[in-house]
Amino acid sequence: MQTPIPxxxxxxxxxxxxxxxxxxxxxxxxxxxxxxxxxxxxxLEYSGVCHSDLHIRKADWSRKSILPLVGGHEGIGRIVAIxxxxxxxxxxxxxxxxxxxxxxxxxxxxxxxxxxxxxEPNPLHGTFQEYVVSFVxxxxxxxxxxxxxxxxxxxxxxxxVYKALKQSKCSIGQWVAISGAxxxxxxxxxxxxxxxxxxxLAIDTGEAKREMVLKLGAExxxxxxxxxxxxxxxxxATDGGPQxxxxxxxxxxxxxxxxxxxxxxxILVAVGMPAGAGLLNSLTIVxxxxxxxxxxxxxxxxAALGKVKCQYEVRKLEDINQIFxxxxxxxxxxxxxxxx
Amino acid sequence: MSEPTFxxxxxxxxxxxxxxxxxxxxxxxxxxxxxxxLAPGECLVKLHFTGVxxxxxxxxxxxxxxxxxxxxxxxxxxxxxxxxxxxxTSHSPVKLGQRVxxxxxxxxxxxxxxxxxxxxxxCYNVKLSGYTxxxxxxxxxxxxVNSVTPIPDNLESAAAASILCAGVTxxxxxxxxxxxxxEWIVLPGAxxxxxxxxxxxxKYMGRRVIAIDGGEEKRKLCEELGAxxxxxxxxxxxxxxxxxxxxxxxxxxxxxVTTASSSGYVQxxxxxxxxxxxxxxxxxxxxxxxxxxxxxxxxxxxIHGSYxxxxxxxxxxxxIAASGAVKCHYQLxxxxxxxxxYxxxxxxxxxxxxxxxxV
Numbered sequence: 078m079q080t081p082i083p084x085x086x087x088x089x090x091x092x093x094x095x096x097x098x099x100x101x102x103x104x105x106x107x108x109x110x111x112x113x114x115x116x117x118x119x120x121l122e123y124s125g126v127c128h129s130d131l132h133i134r135k136a137d138w139s140r141k142s143i144l145p146l147v148g149g150h151e152g153i154g155r156i157v158a159i160x161x162x163x164x165x166x167x168x169x170x171x172x173x174x175x176x177x178x179x180x181x182x183x184x185x186x187x188x189x190x191x192x193x194x195x196x197e198p199n200p201l202h203g204t205f206q207e208y209v210v211s212f213v214x215x216x217x218x219x220x221x222x223x224x225x226x227x228x229x230x231x232x233x234x235x236x237x238v239y240k241a242l243k244q245s246k247c248s249i250g251q252w253v254a255i256s257g258a259x260x261x262x263x264x265x266x267x268x269x270x271x272x273x274x275x276x277x278l279a280i281d282t283g284e285a286k287r288e289m290v291l292k293l294g295a296e297x298x299x300x301x302x303x304x305x306x307x308x309x310x311x312x313x314a315t316d317g318g319p320q321x322x323x324x325x326x327x328x329x330x331x332x333x334x335x336x337x338x339x340x341x342x343x344i345l346v347a348v349g350m351p352a353g354a355g356l357l358n359s360l361t362i363v364x365x366x367x368x369x370x371x372x373x374x375x376x377x378x379x380a381a382l383g384k385v386k387c388q389y390e391v392r393k394l395e396d397i398n399q400i401f402x403x404x405x406x407x408x409x410x411x412x413x414x415x416x417x
Numbered sequence: 418m419s420e421p422t423f424x425x426x427x428x429x430x431x432x433x434x435x436x437x438x439x440x441x442x443x444x445x446x447x448x449x450x451x452x453x454x455l456a457p458g459e460c461l462v463k464l465h466f467t468g469v470x471x472x473x474x475x476x477x478x479x480x481x482x483x484x485x486x487x488x489x490x491x492x493x494x495x496x497x498x499x500x501x502x503x504x505x506t507s508h509s510p511v512k513l514g515q516r517v518x519x520x521x522x523x524x525x526x527x528x529x530x531x532x533x534x535x536x537x538x539x540c541y542n543v544k545l546s547g548y549t550x551x552x553x554x555x556x557x558x559x560x561x562v563n564s565v566t567p568i569p570d571n572l573e574s575a576a577a578a579s580i581l582c583a584g585v586t587x588x589x590x591x592x593x594x595x596x597x598x599x600e601w602i603v604l605p606g607a608x609x610x611x612x613x614x615x616x617x618x619x620k621y622m623g624r625r626v627i628a629i630d631g632g633e634e635k636r637k638l639c640e641e642l643g644a645x646x647x648x649x650x651x652x653x654x655x656x657x658x659x660x661x662x663x664x665x666x667x668x669x670x671x672x673x674v675t676t677a678s679s680s681g682y683v684q685x686x687x688x689x690x691x692x693x694x695x696x697x698x699x700x701x702x703x704x705x706x707x708x709x710x711x712x713x714x715x716x717x718x719x720i721h722g723s724y725x726x727x728x729x730x731x732x733x734x735x736x737i738a739a740s741g742a743v744k745c746h747y748q749l750x751x752x753x754x755x756x757x758x759y760x761x762x763x764x765x766x767x768x769x770x771x772x773x774x775x776v
Binding site: 113114115161162163164166167183184185187190191192214369370371374 | 456457458504505507508510526528530533534535542563727728729732
């Protein structure tokens with residue numbers, strides 16, 4: 078890799094929650110000499126956009142981001158530099174790797190030792206820029222031949238729903254309901270579920286989403302806006318209720334509906350925890366947040382085998398404010414990826 | 418902030434096996450790696466105590482299908498103090514002066530498929546103490562900040578030593594045995610280094626224990642440690658019948674076999690009840706597990722190979738020992754006694770464990 082690393086780059090910077098994101102063309106690039114041991118600099122091909130990025134941009138969560146902030150947490154690119162004194166066993170210069178929501182974990186605490194890689198040392202700048210800093214031990218190798226644009230959303234959306242499906246403990250032939258099936262996570266969940274031999278009931282609204290999910294492997298569809306009794310319709314469609322429901326919404330309503338339509342002993346996997354719901358019917362409720370390195374590797378492998386194809390639209394970094402607007406208005410089917 | 422400082426010598430005492438089958442030699446001129454030469458992530462540990470494991474004997478003899486390095490400094494149950502940490506080590510979870518344990522798995526990469534799945538002991542890039550990297554039969558050893566196990570203040574070093582291999586190994590086997598409190602576990606070799614700790618962990622976990630071993634000394638030890646029943650294999654005419662008699666005619670729910678020969682595996686499938694679990698732990702170099710395929714299938718028996726443990730298993734096993742629920746029974750000897758210790762182990766003369774003071 079002999080291409081020199083520039084001193085400045087294009088980046089989408091959030092400086093003030095009340096103002097538009099600013100596109101800077103002279104945002105500094107962390108130089109190789111500034112990289113700490115085990116850090117790496119990645120030149121990105123693509124960055125995905127996740128609804129979480131919108132929540133962060135709007136300061137919706139109780140824990141606020143640092144400011145100024147370069148958002149974004151789904152990226153694929155090549156390592157162009159590694160910090161001095163990095164250990165030998167991690168990723169190397171030239172490797173094509175993925176950057177995820179969790180930039181790095183400590184690897185030594187109880188949660189890490191148990192495989193729940195959920196600790197994060199410090200908030201990090203993300204993938205809405207051309208060059209991002211990550212960690213040689215936590216970037217995910219990208220399988221050869223996996224397209225950058227369709228592969229990028231696997232790094233958050235894909236692995237998250239894949240792991241959620243693993244946690245549903247469904248076996249071949251069982252029904253799973255996917256709430257929000259036409260969205261960024263949902264449409265990937267439909268495909269992973271179909272690849273895992275499950276029968277998929279897709280819940281969302283609108284003709285465009287209906288057509289898409291049925292093409293991607295959903296067997297049945299319920300439109301939550303048109304349905305007069307969602308619980309009844311879901312039960313009827315799934316021979317008495319699905320064994321599992323993947324709820325990729327933070328809203329309490331789909332969650333509470335799932336509690337009512339799930340088959341007895343079923344599992345509700347909440348990707349994002351809503352407030353307030355009841356526990357009935359020997360159900361198991363699982364809060365599922367992203368996944369581990371192993372989940373990421375498996376999710377990417379399944380995508381590389383062609384069993385899961387992200388439906389995406391490519392847009393430019395300069396359109397970031399419009400993109401967030403569109404997400405907020407529910408106008409996005411599938412995923413948006415930004416070419417950097 | 419003042420950090421502790423240590424005087425680190427250039428040479429040390431160590432027990433070295435020159436090549437497979439050689440007699441172990443205690444030398445006083447083994448070089449010590451200089452702190453300046455430690456790579457990032459490495460640490461130098463001054464050892465106080467080290468347990469001796471039957472594996473160390475296999476290493477010295479070179480009689481396993483997987484061969485050790487030569488020349489070899491054996492040992493993998495070491496407790497000592499960190500006296501140096503490699504320059505440019507980032508985010509070390511341990512500090513200078515901290516008391517830590519060194520296990521069989523000296524280091525795992527945490528990046529390969531096995532590590533990502535939590536099976537750190539099967540890491541494709543694993544370093545094994547006293548087998549592929551220098552072990553703990555020496556005064557100083559190089560280890561790895563991410564893999565050493567901190568020893569709690571209320572657990573003494575000599576008592577902690579054998580938890581690091583024997584304890585972790587039997588604890589993990591019990592953890593994955595898929596048994597519930599009240600269920601019966603057979604422990605062939607219950608009086609040995611691993612076996613006697615298996616009794617204690619099993620009792621702590623609420624199981625009922627059938628101890629199998631030979632001789633009066635081992636019987637006393639097993640019963641003292643809480644075994645619910647005892648079978649002397651040198652006397653019994655029919656172990657299967659004896660186990661079934663103790664367990665209402667049905668057989669035991671699991672067996673954790675820690676014997677160093679195939680004898681402990683004989684008949685395990687027969688004395689387990691339907692859907693029982695056989696945890697294979699002991700490592701005879703050249704022995705086959707003779708299990709009736711018909712009965713393994715028909716009874717739904719699961720045979721698990723259970724090999725040491727990962728970092729989480731080690732922390733749990735150490736915490737249980739620190740609570741006082743598990744105490745290693747050991748004889749204290751010195752590093753210079755190592756040759757005699759190997760002879761005693763070979764002749765089956767050791768009840769419990771031997772721990773060496775590293776002097």
